[in-house]
Amino acid sequence: NMITVGEEEFSVDTILIRMAQLNKRKAFLDMLRKNQEKSRKEPNYFSGRSASPEYQYINYDLGMVKQDFEKVSQEIMSMQLTLDKYNQTFEFEVEI
Secondary structure, eight states: OEEEETTEEEEHHHHHHHHHHHHHHHHHHHHHHTSOSEEEOOOOTTSOOOSSOOEEEOOSOHHHHHHHHHHHHHHHHHHHHHHHHHHHHOOOOOOO
């Protein structure tokens, strides 16, 4: 049985696998989007370096990460709602 999600058709097992992959990607994007463009590094007291603060900068577009996060979240939600609807409306026969 194929299920239509958006403009694509998937089988139930394909949807479940795709959702797991997207959830992993979403977790990674969530970690990236929580970073600030400029953050202060923790001082290392054992290195003997100067006490001047050191900063760390991200090397990616934070806006693009946020957009990708929203896109992935929307795709997961769409798949979940379609799968929920399928599970609630699919009829099958059971032999007793």
